[in-house]
Amino acid sequence: MNYQKTEVRAIDNIGITVPEIETAAKFLEEAFGATAIYDNVIPSDPPQSGAEAEATLGFAKGSAIVHMRMMRIGDGACIELFEMKVQGNVKKDIIPSDIGLQHFAVYTEDIMVTKDKFEKAGGRLLKGPNEMLGREGGEGNQFMYGLLLGGLL
Incomplete structure (x- = not known):
């Protein structure tokens, strides 16, 4: 495939609002070997709130960011x-047919090891492993979808 050079080089991060950062971070660590890079806002800091934060970040009036943590999984986006x-x-559990972030995907050397870690960390996997479909098909190319119910992420 021939890619053109653009000003945008890569995805830096994907933001996910979670009910409780420590629980979500622990899941990402156990399931995918994620590491915390830094906390930008910690609970002892004044929350990011008010009209200026609402205008800058686009969240609902009366909301407040009380904790922010950047997590890295391997060499990919954070x-x-x-x-x-x-x-x-x-909070209601989000499913793939809801509007919004549907999923994020990880590469793995061993899908069965990753499957076991995902389930042990509290995720629920759907059918699989499955052979990749369409143009992504090929020897050793497999995928699985998992759900994080109960407020993990």
């Missing part, structure tokens, strides 16, 4: 975890 306090927000 996952930036946001723990927010939002008045009246009731």
Whole structure:
């Protein structure tokens, strides 16, 4: 494939709002070997809130970022975890047919080892491993979808 050079070089991070950072970070560590790079906001800091933060970051009025942590998985893009306090927000589990971030994918040397770690960390895997479909098909190319129910991520 012939790629053209552009000003954008790669994805730096994907942001995910989670109910509780320590639980989400522990899951990412156990399931994927993620490491915490840094905490940008910690619970003892004043929360990021108010009209200026709402205008800059686009979150709902009355919300507050109380904890932010950047996580790295291997050599890929990072996952930036946001723990927010939002008045009246009731968490529902997100499924792939919902609008928004549907999934993120990881490369692995051994899908069965990763499968075991994912389940042990609290994830629930769907059918698989499955052979990759279409143009991604080929010897050794497999995938599985998993769900993180109960507020892990």
